[in-house]
Amino acid sequence: MEFAELIKTPRADNVVLHCPFHLPVEGTLCLTGHHLIFSSRRQDNAEELWLLHSNIDSIEKRFVGSLGTIVIKCKDLRIIQLDIPGMEECLNIASSIEALSTLDSVTLMYPFFYRPMFEVLQDGWSSFLLEQEFELLSSVTNEWRLSCVNKEFSVCPSYPAVVIVPKCIDDDALRKVALFRHGGRFPVLSYYHKKNGMAMLRSSQPLTGTNGRRCKEDEKLINATLRSGRRGFVIDTRPLAVAQQARAKGGGFEQEVHYPQWRRIHKYIERFNILQESFIKLVEACNDQSHNMDRWLSKLEASNWLTHIKELLTAACLAAQCIDRESASVLVHGSEGTDSTLQVTSLAQIILDPRCRTIHGFQALIVREWLQAGHPFQQRCAQSAYSNSKQKWEAPVFLLFLECVWQIHRQFPCSFEFNEQFLITLFEHAYASQFGTFLGNNENERAKLKLPQKTMSLWSWVNRPEELSRFQNPLYEANSLVIWPSVAPQSLQLWEGVFLRWNRPSKFLEEAEAERIKIIKYNKELQAKVNVLRRQLAELEADGEVQEP
């Protein structure tokens, strides 16, 4: 398909761009296959806006006389307005944007066309291999092994080709366990707590059905992670009633009789479609321009967004507490094991593992616990909060995770190597990107799309020194401890950096951040200077002593 077919009016002059907190600008609008480009004509301050079509969530058009207006609502929650003279031009442009922003074939997406202007220092596609992760693990324990049972993605289509499992469980057993778990997602290692040797596993629900089916291999697999005489915890992300209902559809939960060493805790985390509704309501509240404080607070409350944040953080803290404080192994699952399960396991690692709070470690966490673990990014991030389509696969599951990380970051502002901007950047790229990282729903699909060969990895770009410096937290001091966040309502705040990003003046906050960076930079420069002088002085003094006798 040629993009040109979809672009009847590639260019319009005398277009006026309206953005919040900016004066309207007049300029020229251009449409290309993947971008909407607006450039102002003002010589003094040539502004350009490049918007990926895939970032456009919805558009609205209206006319006053022959002046058309298009309101573009983006997946990163930004809203812009374009006034386009000429009804025909406006209609053409609107329909082009509509078509180009809803291309149904993945291979037509921008990452397949994007040619980076930078030199790749390290290929992000091979920066985070599970084999490397396993090597690290092997240096502290020999109770685990790397299994290639899913080499062809045949045992579990949403798992990666290699997984880490208890050493004493062979591939044949894994195949049997896969048949006992929803979607073949048998329990695999998510995190190993070096401090006490406890493990966090994740899986999907067991397929016990109404007649209480059991699977000896499944029991053996998860029991293999327990110390003798100790119990473990199963954290089920559904309420008990839902788990019980699931049996009617062939699903279920681990029953005490068959798993006597495990204690089940139900910690309800909302299903993805409910999260999407909540997301839409919250963004609506944030865009409400009325002057009424009561209305704002009740809309914020009615969106339930912060309730979801609190529930999720609580579940993650509980999982971390079981591992660190109760010295127990933990198995986390909900139904499919691709959404709430991953939210809990990845957040628990942020709390427990200092490595996950570094820039590189956090990337590794996202690759391991989200991309390789088969979170269906393409389905979940197809649309954002302005979508009016009633498709039921979209959900801000990953955004909710990022916000929880932000909430912990806010409570421990010196314990993370990355800054808020890094989290916002990940949110943006999950929804629309020039990079192939978040395309596809699992490793299987990514392999079929040949993403590593045909697209650039986000990590190749992020890890360039120039970019990396933008994402560094100037206050970072490595903190080797477990960090326990507060989940009380008073401690949780709306993530303004995402939800109010386009609706608030950011100048003063940016100035404050610049000031913080400046203070610390100056301190470090002084330190370096002092160190140099000290060395010089020491050398001179040593020379003096040598000469003296």
Place this chain on the structure above:
Amino acid sequence: MEHIRMPKVENVRLLDRLSSRRAVVGTLYLTATHVIFVENGSETRKETWVLHSQISSIEKQATTATGCPLLIRCKNFQVIQLVIPQERDCHDVYISLIRLTRPVKYEELYCFSFNPKLDKEEREQGWKLVDLNEEYNRMGVPNNYWQISDVNRDYGVCDSYPTEVYVPKSATAHIIVGSSKFRSRRRFPALSYYCKGNNASICRSSQPLSGFSARCLEDEQMLQAIRKANPGSDFIYVVDTRPKLNAMANRAAGKGYENEDNYSNIKFQFIGIENIHVMRNSLQKMLEVCELKSPSMSDFLWGLENSGWLKHIKAIMDAGIFIAKVLIEKDWVSFGHKFNHRYGNLDGDPKEISPVIDQFIECVWQLMEQFPCAFEFNERFLIHIQHHIYSCQFGNFLCNSQKERRELKIKERTYSLWAHLWKNRADYLNPLYRSDHSQTQGTLHPQIAPCNFLYKFWSGMYNRFEKGLHPRQSVTDYLMAVKEETLQLEEELEALQERLANLQKSQSGNNKVKSRQQDRSKQFGLYSSNNSLANTPQEYSNDLKSFPSRSPSQGDEDSALILTQDNLKSSDPDLSANSDQESGVEDLSCRSPSGGGCLPSEDSGKDSDEAVFLAG
């Protein structure tokens, strides 16, 4: 002392507000000035000190099998729950406290017995720190348009105004006196703020006694004089801070508002800030929300909305009354804000108490959140001022007017808070403030219009004693430590350069200076964080309780309420039990002497285990 029926009670339990599991047993003492709880236990013997003047209410609850609960709520938003074994003891403590917290004479207040061991000169110096006339001189008055009037020299015109008042030059004593007779409590229009740049001014007064039709020629002349004092302007705005309905209702009582027909060239505007009774109820409702045990997100947000507190804060901000400098001394104290009535330091009519100053302080905080570089002081400064308004430890906020303060010889008999704050000013600095920063130049333009969401709940103030709810690492403290180290580095750099130059000059000389190597690792320790609080899990699930396990809460310290002896010795001993909120932050932030980095992985022993949360 005759009011203390029960100076000491043993085996009292101090409950943790957020978790009933974490009660501590200790001894309760009543002194003339404080309630003190000393925890049993050989090692720590932690102490909680509460000034009687901070106590806002005492509630004796129904006796249970474990004893008689006593709930003490403080004006600085601390809440203390005690359980006293014997009902009789509890009653005695209750009766004693009721009396102790409601002094009938000024002389019973703590500031008359508080002695920070300063000599007379230092005390006088302290009272001179904030000089009203200097403030007015800074603004550029007196000048061609404004002068000091001595019309109120013996408080003869208005007893709640100071003796020296700035008025327009053209306002004669006759006009002033005439105008004062037409104003509620004789508070005639007087200068509050003068803007050198454009001659604009802010004056304030009480409502006119206009009733439905009364008028007063002198009052009309007074407003004319004010208008003429700004030659650049043809009219003046009269801003009425009440909702219009309230102002209209007041006419029936012979009061009311200026009739635009009688005053030439005025523009009238109502702002709609609710009265003190509404505000008091609103704060009360919000504090109830803060006190909820493990509230859900909805409980919290719904309660916050229902209290209307943020709505009132926004209304006040919208009014734009506040200028970006702290003018507390001038605007609030000298001009007869009814401190005693509003803050209930003495026993009196509870209906007269209102959180107006709390709201002012919060408004400043809300501005600080929007303009992080614009204020020289930090959040702690505001919290400590709020604390001392109620502590009665310093004389500044006593009495209702300058007249009363002079009669009581406050300046001779008590100490000034400003001197105290000035002494510890390093603790109150905003590290982001630079006098040459763009945010510190000229007027701030806060985002008023559509930005409801910019007004946030201030947990640092209203939940200040629940440290578990606050960020565990303080950016402010971290940056302050960095800046302090930067200063040291600057000095060291200079010294090193000098020595290097000397050494190079006299390479062969004998002046081998002993190396002034400092222990760098120690300096770095300055801001590696001690995360003892960080390292404390909370009750994330009730399910774990029944499970036999190593309880994480063994031997915990709860620094949310408790003050250790060490903390008492911290930079601000006078804050007594209340400095813990800062030292708690310091515990985790950079300035802890124990340093971070090297903390053992086995950490359960040194936890402070403040609970937050939730029912399963």
